[in-house]
Amino acid sequence: MKKSLxxxxxxxxxxxxxxxxxxxxxxxxxxxGGGGVAVVSVSPTEVKIEIIDQGPGIPDIDQAMVxxxxxxxxxxxxxxxxxxxxxxxxKKNVDSLNIDSKPAVGTTVTMTVHxx
Amino acid sequence: MDRLHSVxxxxxxxxxxxNCIKGCPTEAIRVRDGxxxxxxxxxxxxxxxxRICPYHAKYAKTDNYEAVFQNxxxxxxxxxxxxxxxxxxxxxxxxxxVLAAVKSLGFDYxxxxxxxxxSYLDSIKxxxxxxxxxxxxxxxDETMDILPLVSSTCPVxxxxxQMKYRTIIPRLIQLVPPMESVASFARQELEADGIxxxxxxxxxxxxxxxxxxxxxxxxxIAKSSVDLVISVHEVYSRIVRTIEDINVGEAVGHDSTIxxxxxxxxxxxxxxxxxxxxxVSQFLTVDGIKNVMxxxxxxxxxxxxxxxxxxxxxxxxxxxxxPMTVMNRxxxxxxxxxxxxxxxxxxxxxxxxQDKIFSKKWSEELPDNxxxxxxxxxxxxxxxxxxxxxxxxxxxGLDCGACGAPSCAAMAEDIVQGRADFSDCIILRKGDK
Numbered sequence: 062m063k064k065s066l067x068x069x070x071x072x073x074x075x076x077x078x079x080x081x082x083x084x085x086x087x088x089x090x091x092x093x094g095g096g097g098v099a100v101v102s103v104s105p106t107e108v109k110i111e112i113i114d115q116g117p118g119i120p121d122i123d124q125a126m127v128x129x130x131x132x133x134x135x136x137x138x139x140x141x142x143x144x145x146x147x148x149x150x151x152k153k154n155v156d157s158l159n160i161d162s163k164p165a166v167g168t169t170v171t172m173t174v175h176x177x
Numbered sequence: 178m179d180r181l182h183s184v185x186x187x188x189x190x191x192x193x194x195x196n197c198i199k200g201c202p203t204e205a206i207r208v209r210d211g212x213x214x215x216x217x218x219x220x221x222x223x224x225x226x227x228r229i230c231p232y233h234a235k236y237a238k239t240d241n242y243e244a245v246f247q248n249x250x251x252x253x254x255x256x257x258x259x260x261x262x263x264x265x266x267x268x269x270x271x272x273x274x275v276l277a278a279v280k281s282l283g284f285d286y287x288x289x290x291x292x293x294x295x296s297y298l299d300s301i302k303x304x305x306x307x308x309x310x311x312x313x314x315x316x317x318d319e320t321m322d323i324l325p326l327v328s329s330t331c332p333v334x335x336x337x338x339q340m341k342y343r344t345i346i347p348r349l350i351q352l353v354p355p356m357e358s359v360a361s362f363a364r365q366e367l368e369a370d371g372i373x374x375x376x377x378x379x380x381x382x383x384x385x386x387x388x389x390x391x392x393x394x395x396x397x398i399a400k401s402s403v404d405l406v407i408s409v410h411e412v413y414s415r416i417v418r419t420i421e422d423i424n425v426g427e428a429v430g431h432d433s434t435i436x437x438x439x440x441x442x443x444x445x446x447x448x449x450x451x452x453x454x455x456x457v458s459q460f461l462t463v464d465g466i467k468n469v470m471x472x473x474x475x476x477x478x479x480x481x482x483x484x485x486x487x488x489x490x491x492x493x494x495x496x497x498x499x500p501m502t503v504m505n506r507x508x509x510x511x512x513x514x515x516x517x518x519x520x521x522x523x524x525x526x527x528x529x530x531q532d533k534i535f536s537k538k539w540s541e542e543l544p545d546n547x548x549x550x551x552x553x554x555x556x557x558x559x560x561x562x563x564x565x566x567x568x569x570x571x572x573x574g575l576d577c578g579a580c581g582a583p584s585c586a587a588m589a590e591d592i593v594q595g596r597a598d599f600s601d602c603i604i605l606r607k608g609d610k
Binding site: 063065067068069070071073074076077080081084103105141144146150176 | 316318341343344346477478479482547549550551552553554555556558559562
């Protein structure tokens with residue numbers, strides 16, 4: 062995605078924001094959701110990134126947004142993940158963030174980065 | 178269009194074998210009509226193609242040595258010497274013998290490039306400490322927004338960042354390169370001695386073609402102070418036969434036209450020299466253009482935790498591994514270590530002169546290099562992107578290179594940009610029959 066946005070002429074700062082947000086959301090989907098699907102759509106004014114997993118869902122989204130709160134298993138922490146910074150870091154980098162989560166059905170994280 | 182590179186092709190030697198197009202990190206080479214052609218904007222002078230080409234059809238273009246003393250008359254000719262030159266000679270040929278031999282070629286003044294390093298390294302250290310200070314109260318994630326800083330010593334790396342890693346530009350330690358500091362310092366000194374500016378010619382002895390390009394298209398400064406760039410191997414070949422006859426003591430003793438640094442600063446010509454001399458503990462060194470790209474990707478994705486300073490060199494081994502050298506980089510590195518610890522002979526003590534030269538920050542911003550961008554207009558770029566996608570589903574995906582492009586993806590882009598034709602794909606043509 063990073064390379065694609067660069068080729069489209071998106072400014073480096075916006076590419077960076079989108080790339081960091083996408084990376085964090087992917088990591089979440091892998092650690093908590095057992096993997097998932099990424100859908101990226103680009104318009105001349107923004108990029109929308111959806112990360113969709115079919116994992117257990119997030120019981121308390123407000124709590125998940127708190128920096129440092131983490132439910133990541135030890136196996137993830139051993140690899141350097143799971144510091145509870147993912148969602149806060151996404152929020153910091155994107156212009157809009159929507160989390161749609163249902164218990165036992167899955168989570169869809171939708172993020173948008175505006176280009177100007 | 179301006180030619181922004183010094184790596185060049187000798188068409189007569191090129192057989193169109195496509196070895197080079199695969200090795201080029203910026204996909205700057207195509208084979209057209211049986212000959213390799215270099216894209217003027219994409220080439221960053223990394224010299225991978227020079228190393229790869231089995232037919233020696235690539236070379237690093239510099240100025241002709243004949244130009245150095247041409248129309249000399251009242252001209253004062255100054256040599257600025259990369260430390261790599263010393264490493265080309267085996268023991269016991271000392272650094273001072275090399276300097277004396279350079280003078281005997283007819284240069285009026287000889288300045289070591291390394292005289293800029295004391296101040297250059299201090300400035301690097303100051304910037305790292307300042308950035309470290311600014312991040313001291315931040316979390317490790319936030320720290321990675323700022324650190325590591327990246328050395329701008331290797332001009333190939335700067336141009337790579339300018340083209341493909343523009344988010345890293347703010348992390349570059351934006352200091353005038355030592356070659357330029359010394360060249361402009363030499364000019365100042367000579368002008369202060371009453372020599373007219375128009376009568377000064379500064380010649381740099383370079384291990385790499387990127388510094389030749391820097392002369393015509395400087396990075397971070399408005400105008401280069403270097404007039405000519407000659408390769409280290411050219412200078413080597415001109416002094417190698419005479420050098421053993423030189424009596425060092427007589428040659429450089431109390432010579433006021435030679436400016437030298439302390440030995441230790443010579444170590445910066447090899448990878449790690451800069452980091453170790455700067456003295457920050459959390460540094461990372463990386464050499465080889467592909468490895469450099471891996472690390473730049475890591476920095477861009479903010480995965481490089483706990484590192485304050487990155488010292489990247491496009492050439493393996495650092496500048497001693499430059500393509501315009503004679504000696505292999507292993508021997509050269511070994512020799513460099515030795516020279517960097519050498520005691521300076523009593524007779525040459527007067528030549529040590531590195532305290533009057535000060536490192537400056539870039540005065541110019543790095544211009545955008547939009548070679549990777551499909552169009553200036555995002556709507557048009559998106560339409561081209563779609564067309565490329567469609568073409569990719571038709572092209573065979575073998576990345577065979579027979580069309581002259583390094584991959585089917587590059588070929589698809591070339592077609593959309595009007596630089597290639599579908600019929601160039603021999604696999605598709607074969608299917609037509």
